Amino acid sequence: MWTSDSRIRSCCDGARPGEAAKGPGAHRRAGRRHHQGLCGHRGPAGELASRLIEKAGLRGKRVNGAEISSKHTNFIVNRGGAGAADILSLMELTRERVHAHSGITLETEIRILGE
Numbered sequence: 001m002w003t004s005d006s007r008i009r010s011c012c013d014g015a016r017p018g019e020a021a022k023g024p025g026a027h028r029r030a031g032r033r034h035h036q037g038l039c040g041h042r043g044p045a046g047e048l049a050s051r052l053i054e055k056a057g058l059r060g061k062r063v064n065g066a067e068i069s070s071k072h073t074n075f076i077v078n079r080g081g082a083g084a085a086d087i088l089s090l091m092e093l094t095r096e097r098v099h100a101h102s103g104i105t106l107e108t109e110i111r112i113l114g115e
Contacts, residue, residue: 049074054073056098
């Protein structure tokens with residue numbers, strides 16, 4: 001279950017729902033369905049975004065149906081009914097909290113298309 005809103009596109013693998021995974025790590029994702037999660041952020045060199053998000057206490061944080069994964073904190077999953085606005089709000093909240101906790105500003109790892 002993922003948002004059908006085409007304004008958000010993951011840069012993790014470039015695949016669309018129903019397509020085979022491509023790019024770095026495709027062999028690890030080959031058995032997973034593409035729409036399970038969205039890579040949200042990239043940390044600076046030497047820092048993993050997932051660790052920074054975890055340290056900021058955001059594992060499982062939700063904005064409506066969008067949730068930071070409890071399995072991998074750099075993935076945002078749709079728990080039902082999340083739209084682009086929910087996902088973008090959760091990503092912004094994550095950036096703000098990580099910056100407040102660690103002083104590090106995460107980079108967005110997706111492309112936002114349109115308004």
